[in-house]
Amino acid sequence: MSHHHHHEHGHDHTHHHSISSNLKVAFFLNLSFTIIEFIGGIFTNSMAILSDAIHDLGDTFAIGSSLFLENYSQKGRSKKFSFGYKRFSPLSALINSVILLAGSLFIITEAIPRLLNPETVDARGMLYLALAGIFFNGLAVFRLRKGENSINQRAVMLHLLEDVLGWVAVLVGSIVMLFVNLPIIDPILSLLIAVYIFWNAFKNLRQVMHIFLQATPDDVDIDKVKSALESLEEVQDTHDTHLWTLDGNYNILSVHLVINNNMRLSELAELRMKVNKKLKSYHIDHITIQFEVPGELCELEKH
Ligand SMILES: [Zn+2]
Numbered sequence: 001m002s003h004h005h006h007h008e009h010g011h012d013h014t015h016h017h018s019i020s021s022n023l024k025v026a027f028f029l030n031l032s033f034t035i036i037e038f039i040g041g042i043f044t045n046s047m048a049i050l051s052d053a054i055h056d057l058g059d060t061f062a063i064g065s066s067l068f069l070e071n072y073s074q075k076g077r078s079k080k081f082s083f084g085y086k087r088f089s090p091l092s093a094l095i096n097s098v099i100l101l102a103g104s105l106f107i108i109t110e111a112i113p114r115l116l117n118p119e120t121v122d123a124r125g126m127l128y129l130a131l132a133g134i135f136f137n138g139l140a141v142f143r144l145r146k147g148e149n150s151i152n153q154r155a156v157m158l159h160l161l162e163d164v165l166g167w168v169a170v171l172v173g174s175i176v177m178l179f180v181n182l183p184i185i186d187p188i189l190s191l192l193i194a195v196y197i198f199w200n201a202f203k204n205l206r207q208v209m210h211i212f213l214q215a216t217p218d219d220v221d222i223d224k225v226k227s228a229l230e231s232l233e234e235v236q237d238t239h240d241t242h243l244w245t246l247d248g249n250y251n252i253l254s255v256h257l258v259i260n261n262n263m264r265l266s267e268l269a270e271l272r273m274k275v276n277k278k279l280k281s282y283h284i285d286h287i288t289i290q291f292e293v294p295g296e297l298c299e300l301e302k303h
Pocket residue numbers: 001055056059159160163
């Protein structure tokens with residue numbers, strides 16, 4: 001499973017215990033299977049199995065970090081981390097992407113020479129490992145199907161189904177190699193899997209970098225936010241509008257609002273309520289407003 005499946009956790013405290021014990025089981029199953037795959041890949045001399053091992057290493061890391069983060073995010077804000085610990089989630093996604101990019105690049109550089117000089121592989125061993133892979137991932141799919149169908153879980157399901165498909169490809173390849181002497185099938189499968197891992201890791205890395213570089217989140221239109229604010233009759237102008245995301249889910253807005261000269265503090269409080277109401281549908285979780293009067297000299301006044 002890649003990082004984005006694990007953003008939401010621990011909201012419902014009654015389910016908290018079962019979620020984390022499910023994750024623990026998933027973590028140890030994935031970890032043991034990853035180790036089996038690495039050893040199996042070396043013994044069968046199969047690059048395709050090693051590609052899958054790299055993939056499952058990423059899955060194990062993602063599950064492990066979400067287990068770790070689940071406890072961490074409970075800690076809330078601290079003096080040192082005034083926004084809380086939400087950014088540890090994209091941080092672990094960043095580390096995972098780098099592991100997957102390096103791992104898949106390694107597989108690609110090892111598999112390409114084998115296209116020219118295919119090495120003999122233990123097709124029977126590959127077949128057993130593929131059956132085990134289908135069994136493990138199929139079991140996980142089956143387990144998840146019983147749970148409630150959140151978007152998060154659907155994403156995990158989809159990923160697990162991809163994993164099963166990868167193993168089915170290895171299964172078919174190993175069966176063919178059992179009957180026909182075509183060892184080139186192994187590096188071909190391996191390259192297909194590794195390129196797929198590389199491409200997904202690259203897409204994840206790009207997304208994570210957007211978070212760290214404080215890009216405007218994709219799910220909020222900053223121009224619409226500005227015009228929604230400017231449509232309020234008390235607001236004459238807006239500037240220094242910043243919209244960014246803490247972890248890909250929790251979005252933060254800060255803005256300067258130029259208002260009439262003669263508003264009272266109680267009226268400002270009402271205006272803040274209006275702003276909150278207006279922006280409710282925009283998926284913004286944290287708003288900071290600076291009120292300014294017309295003609296006030298603001299160093300940050302750039303549109
Ligand atoms: Zn997977």
